[in-house]
Amino acid sequence: MNSGLGLTPNLVRKRVADLRASMERAALDAYVVPSSDPHMSEYLPARWQGRAWLSGFTGSVGTLVVTATFAGLWVDSRYWQQAERQLADTGIALMKVLRGEAASWQDWLGDTLDRGARVGIDGTVASVKLLRGLKEILDGSGVQLCTSLDLLDTVWAGRPPLPSEPVREHRQPYATVTRAEKIAAVRQEMKTKGVDWHAISALDDIAWLFNLRGADIDFNPVFVGHALIGQEQVVLFLESAKLCAGIYQTLTADGVSVDDYGNFWNALSTLSRDSAVLIDPRRISWEAYTRLPDGVRVVEGLNPTTLSKAVKTDAEIAHVRDAMVQDGLALVEFLCWLDDALKSGRVTELDIDERLTECRAKRPGFVSRSFQTIAGFNGNGAMPHYTASPEAHAVINGDGLLLIDSGGQYEGGTTDITRVVPVGELTDEHKRDFTLVLKGMIALSRAWFPRGVRSPWLDVIARAPMWAAGVDFGHGTGHGVGYFLNVHEGPQVIAYSAPAEPSTTMLPGMITSNEPGLYREGKWGVRIENLVVCVEEGITEFGEFLGFETLTLCPIDTRCVDVSLLERGEIDWLNSYHRAVSDRLCPLLDERSLGWLRERTLPI
Numbered sequence: 077m078n079s080g081l082g083l084t085p086n087l088v089r090k091r092v093a094d095l096r097a098s099m100e101r102a103a104l105d106a107y108v109v110p111s112s113d114p115h116m117s118e119y120l121p122a123r124w125q126g127r128a129w130l131s132g133f134t135g136s137v138g139t140l141v142v143t144a145t146f147a148g149l150w151v152d153s154r155y156w157q158q159a160e161r162q163l164a165d166t167g168i169a170l171m172k173v174l175r176g177e178a179a180s181w182q183d184w185l186g187d188t189l190d191r192g193a194r195v196g197i198d199g200t201v202a203s204v205k206l207l208r209g210l211k212e213i214l215d216g217s218g219v220q221l222c223t224s225l226d227l228l229d230t231v232w233a234g235r236p237p238l239p240s241e242p243v244r245e246h247r248q249p250y251a252t253v254t255r256a257e258k259i260a261a262v263r264q265e266m267k268t269k270g271v272d273w274h275a276i277s278a279l280d281d282i283a284w285l286f287n288l289r290g291a292d293i294d295f296n297p298v299f300v301g302h303a304l305i306g307q308e309q310v311v312l313f314l315e316s317a318k319l320c321a322g323i324y325q326t327l328t329a330d331g332v333s334v335d336d337y338g339n340f341w342n343a344l345s346t347l348s349r350d351s352a353v354l355i356d357p358r359r360i361s362w363e364a365y366t367r368l369p370d371g372v373r374v375v376e377g378l379n380p381t382t383l384s385k386a387v388k389t390d391a392e393i394a395h396v397r398d399a400m401v402q403d404g405l406a407l408v409e410f411l412c413w414l415d416d417a418l419k420s421g422r423v424t425e426l427d428i429d430e431r432l433t434e435c436r437a438k439r440p441g442f443v444s445r446s447f448q449t450i451a452g453f454n455g456n457g458a459m460p461h462y463t464a465s466p467e468a469h470a471v472i473n474g475d476g477l478l479l480i481d482s483g484g485q486y487e488g489g490t491t492d493i494t495r496v497v498p499v500g501e502l503t504d505e506h507k508r509d510f511t512l513v514l515k516g517m518i519a520l521s522r523a524w525f526p527r528g529v530r531s532p533w534l535d536v537i538a539r540a541p542m543w544a545a546g547v548d549f550g551h552g553t554g555h556g557v558g559y560f561l562n563v564h565e566g567p568q569v570i571a572y573s574a575p576a577e578p579s580t581t582m583l584p585g586m587i588t589s590n591e592p593g594l595y596r597e598g599k600w601g602v603r604i605e606n607l608v609v610c611v612e613e614g615i616t617e618f619g620e621f622l623g624f625e626t627l628t629l630c631p632i633d634t635r636c637v638d639v640s641l642l643e644r645g646e647i648d649w650l651n652s653y654h655r656a657v658s659d660r661l662c663p664l665l666d667e668r669s670l671g672w673l674r675e676r677t678l679p680i
Contacts, residue, residue, distance in 0.1 A: 083132035085165035091130050092147050092167065094231040099142070102225055105193040106185060109140040109228070112201045114302075115277045116359045118564055119293050119447075121300060122236035124201060126228040133162045135461055139181050140168070143189075150181040153550035154460045157597065161468075175550065175573050182213045191218035199223030204357035204365045204376075223362055238337065239292035243299045243318045245326065246560065250487045251287045252391035256330045258285050258384070262305055265380040271352040271373075274380075275344060276303040278359040280562045281381040286312060286332065288323070289560065295447045296562045297485055302340040302364075309333065313340040341367050348372075356382070378579045382567055385558070387585040392559050393609055395488030396587065396627060400607075402439035403484050403491040404629030404661050405669075410435040411497070411630075412672040418499060423472045425451040425464035428480055436484045446483035446490050446563040453478045453499070457601030460551055460593065475500035477510070477600045477636070483563055490558050492589055493628050494605035498635045509594045510636040513602045515541035516592035518646050520553065520570075520624070521606070521653075524613050527620040530576040531568040531588070538570070538592045549593040557587045557607055582622060586610045590624070604632060629657045631676040639680055651679040 099107050113124035118136060127133070127140045127149075135155040141148050148169040151159050159170050173180050185195055195214060199207065207223065214221050229235065245251075262285065266274050276282055279298035283289055290299025301314035310332045319327075319334065327334060335343070344364055347353065349371030355364070356379045368374065388396070410432045417423045428451035436442050452462040453470045457479035464470070472478055476499050483492035496510060520538040531554070538553045552571030555564045567579040568586050582588075591605030608624035615621070631654055639647070654677035662670055 085167075088130070088132045088166040088168065091231065092142060095130065095142055095227060096144060098227045098230045099144070099196070102196065102222075102227065103194060104196040104222065104225070104227075105189055106141060106143045106195045107227055108181070108185075108195065108197040109142070110197070110202060110206070111136065111138050112203075114200045114361050114363070115279045115300070116203050116361070117279055117293065117296075118562070119296055121239045121292050123238060126232065129228075129232060131163065131168050132166060133159050133168075134463070135159065141181055141185065148181075148184075150184075157459045158461065182210045185210075186213040186217040186219065189214075189217065189219050192220070194220045194222055196222045196225050196227065198226040198228070199362040199366065200226065202362050204355070204360060204362055207362040208357070223366075238315060239300055240315060240318060241291040241299065242320070243288050243290045243314070243323060245323060246283075246287045246289045246487075249391075250395055250560065252389050252395075254330075255285070255287045255326075255332075258287070258381075259305065259310060259330065259332075261384060262380050263307055266305070266307065266354060269354055269375055269377065271354040271375050272306060273347060273351060274305045274354040275360060275364060276305070276356075276379055276381065277340075277361060277364060278356070278379060278382070280558060280565060281359075281379050281385060282312070284385040284559075284561060285381050286327070290318070291444075295445055295485070297443065297560060298562065301337060304340070304343055311335050311343065313337050313343070340364070344368055378567060382565075383579065385561070386556055386565060386567060387583050388559055388587060388609070389585070392489075393585065393587075396559065396609070399441065399484075399486040399489035399491060400627050400629050401660055401664070402441060402486060403436065403493070404657065405664055406432070406435040406439050406442075406484070407493065407495075407630045408661060408665060408669050408673050409438075411495075411676075412669045414497060415672065418472065418497075425453060425456065425469040425472065426466065428472075428478075429464070429482075432480070432482055439484075439486075441486040441488055443485040443487065443560070446485045446492060450479065450481035450494075452601060454600050455598045457496075458595040458597050458599060460595065460601070460603070472499055475502070477502070477506055477602065479601050479603060481603065481605065485560060487560060490560055490563055491628070492557055492563050492605065492607060493630055494591055494603045495630060495633065496602050496604065496636060497633055502636060504638070506600065507636055507638040508641065509547075509596070509600070509602050510604075511638045511641045512542050512545050512547060513592050513594050513604050514632065514637065514650075515642065515646060516553075517590055517604045517606070518649050520590050520592075521608065521626055522623075522645070522649055524621045524623045525582070526618070527622055529582055529622075530578070530580045531570050531582045532572055532574045532576045532580060534570050534582065535572040538590070539572075542592065542594065547594055549595060551593065553592050554588045554590050557589060559587075582610050584610050584612050584622060587627070588624075590626075626653060626656075629660050631657055631673065633676070634678075634680050637680065647680060654679070 352373040429449035454476040481494040554570030593603035606628035613623040
């Protein structure tokens with residue numbers, strides 16, 4: 077049985093066979109099913125989870141390619157073990173994407189298909205950037221690209237409809253900038269770029285811009301919609317039943333009109349031919365782009381909202397600090413319980429998520445988890461995106477390491493934290509791996525860098541102590557984090573394999589994760605993660621320097637540390653961090669949790 081979706085290999089084979097029959101009717105030689113929706117979301121509403129529905133693979137990233145005689149799923153190293161397990165006996169091959177091979181499935185199509193072959197992909201769920209790259213490769217091989225067919229509709233009986241969860245206001249004091257002010261800032265940027273219109277499909281950008289929140293995607297407080305902004309009018313496209321009368325009134329008062337979700341494409345097609353439109357080619361669909369009339373001047377660039385959203389205001393950062401206190405209190409309560417539970421009872425990976433969510437739900441301002449909790453014991457912790465399920469999970473007993481990656485959505489911020497807990501007796505190898513990861517995390521936490529440095533370049537700071545020991549990890553060291561929004565946001569990303577573009581420049585106010593890791597397949601995984609905010613550190617004769625303030629408040633388990641591997645400055649940082657955790661949380665804890673925290677924050 078396939079864990080996560082309850083699919084048997086035979087059912088997967090039948091669904092792929094049905095897709096092949098539909099391909100034959102459409103005269104297609106290959107069909108591509110990406111992990112995407114019309115908004116280029118990372119996490120998808122049920123309606124667009126076609127890749128998971130077809131293949132049974134439940135990871136958040138992956139591309140399925142089907143031909144008449146072959147089916148393959150392309151995933152990177154974060155998902156290799158999970159995909160190998162979930163694809164077993166389905167007839168779908170695991171195609172491993174190595175670091176730096178972003179176009180691997182595209183190249184495979186170009187190299188494999190005969191000249192004159194036809195490849196299909198739904199243009200409503202593929203970005204402009206993706207399809208331009210694919211089209212270039214296929215054109216070079218004499219292969220035709222067809223973007224007008226959504227074959228999922230032909231094979232997916234009972235396909236879920238558009239999500240219909242209600243939309244709500246994100247109000248003061250947490251909404252620190254008004255909707256009108258945000259729209260005015262976008263219009264000013266449009267004037268600077270010389271455009272008449274700006275089309276936005278990215279859901280977190282839309283939620284941020286309009287100070288609205290929703291629940292159309294698990295863990296992400298966003299709603300399905302599009303926006304079209306002009307100098308004289310603003311239109312929000314969504315299912316009208318999602319809005320109450322009060323929100324209609326506030327939107328109208330700010331000059332925002334509401335239209336049906338499906339009318340977005342028609343609105344683009346009716347724009348004046350002598351107008352100019354700003355789009356972000358990475359975050360808007362090919363379908364939207366092709367609906368623009370001939371003659372419209374298209375200006376491409378980062379959505380202005382993306383950068384504005386990433387740079388938090390001082391008031392927003394103050395709310396995030398408060399949310400971190402609440403999250404830290406929940407984590408201390410949970411970890412205190414876990415220590416006792418591991419000594420006295422039978423604990424499973426599923427219990428971790430349940431109990432941790434209970435602890436967070438008690439805290440003021442808590443709304444939901446910010447992603448599916450990852451709780452992996454020993455070998456399961458070696459899979460960076462492992463998810464325990466009723467069908468496949470571990471009992472936590474014996475000796476080893478328990479990795480817990482979790483987060484919460486609060487009205488005043490989004491949290492994301494990873495900690496590793498020792499279970500039973502640890503070996504010197506366990507402690508060495510943990511300490512090497514800790515050294516990398518501390519190195520980035522302490523870093524100073526000149527203003528203007530692009531975030532991908534910072535990755536080597538965290539990796540240097542690990543590379544010096546001959547170890548590495550396959551994911552990025554950091555991602556942007558939203559403000560009561562998506563736990564993953566851009567434009568900044570701390571990953572040396574990412575393009576170091578001007579838009580990735582690190583700026584004060586950006587909140588980013590700091591999460592190096594080390595994974596030994598089948599044995600254990602280590603990842604230590606704090607959230608940090610970029611701050612100004614000072615000006616010297618060589619210019620302005622930036623650094624990081626750590627926001628997360630939760631002890632790092634020193635029982636896992638080999639102190640002999642730490643330098644004096646690293647020990648000082650860890651002790652200073654634990655003093656800060658203790659100072660912020662101790663006055664707010666009950667007696668039982670207080671004793672636990674004092675013990676866990678003792679200096680080493």
